[in-house]
Amino acid sequence: MENNTRTLLLFDVDGTLTASRQIIKDDMADFMVQINKKVCCGLVGGSDLEKITEQMGGKEALHKLDYVFAENGLAAYKKGETIAIMSLIKKMGEEKLQELINYALGYLANLKLPAKRGTFVEFRNGMINFCPVGRSCSQEERNVFGKLDQEENIRGNMVKCLREKFSADGWVFSIGGQISIDAYPDGWDKRYCLQYVEKDFDTIHFFGDKVEKGGNDHEIYSDPRTIGHKVVSPEDTKKQVSELLGMN
Incomplete structure (x- = not known):
């Protein structure tokens, strides 16, 4: 692929550019700089800007990218400048928020796990x-839970209960990262960010790891406006992007 300003590569963060909740490795950071010279690049993550900034190695690294879409694009930035900010409170209202949070806290309170630490609702x-x-668990505790979750479908079972009770109120639930569940209004998944770029690019490639139905990359991965690429690790991302851009 030749240098092309009409092509955009969009990347999930956790599991795609970094290990879950870890800081990007130097070789991957250097790779992102290289490919951004060939095509426009952006990030779309479920975390807030502060966490994405930390994971990507600081503000300077983020400002080198064309787009950063934090919180699925509800906080949108281009070259470090704010495009738009949306508010969950204004969309759903305090009553619906508290109904959901109270139910989820009750559900979590009844789970017996190898470890429970702080920040169960963010x-x-x-x-x-x-x-x-x-979310304040150690990396070791995170890994233990991640393995148990794969074996016992802890998050999947919780998502099923949440959907049965709250989907009619306009909530959508998806499994995100290694240890958590995301809840957001219908239509506020990662596709939300596409409104800011779909008219400026002929081709949008998306790279993500949680692309199966129920994962927080599924909707944007399968959207007709994108060409979806399933990856299994940052190393796999690098391999697939290199093949796409003819860098091998």
């Missing part, structure tokens, strides 16, 4: 993040 500008093990 309120973000565009979503609520529920975490059975607690």
Whole structure:
């Protein structure tokens, strides 16, 4: 592929450019700089801007990218400048928020896990993040929960209950990252960011790891406006992008 300003590569963060909740490795950061010279690049993650900034190695690294879409694009930035900010409170209202949070806290309280730490509910500008093990868990505790979740479908079972009770209120639930569940209004998944770029590019490639139905990359991966690429690790991302851009 020749240098092309009409092509955009969009990347998930966790599991795609970095290990889950880890800082990007130097070789991957250098790779992103290289490919951004060939095509326009952007990030779309469920986390807020602060967490994405930390994972990507600081503000300077982010500002080198053309687009950063935090919280699925509800906080949108181009070359470091704010495009738009949306508010979950204004969209759903306090009553619906508290009904969901109270139910989820009750559900989490009844789970028996190898470890429970702090921050089980994280309120973000565009979503609520529920975490059975607690977001302040250590990396070791995170890995133990991740393995148990794969074996016992802890998050999948919780998502099923949440959908049965709250989908009629306009909530959507998806499994995100290694340890958590995202809750957001219908239509506020990662496709939300496409409104800011779909008219400026002829081709949009999306790279993500949670692309199966129920994963938080599924909707944008399968959207007709994108060409979806399933990856299994940052190394796989690098391999697939290199093949796409003819860098091998």
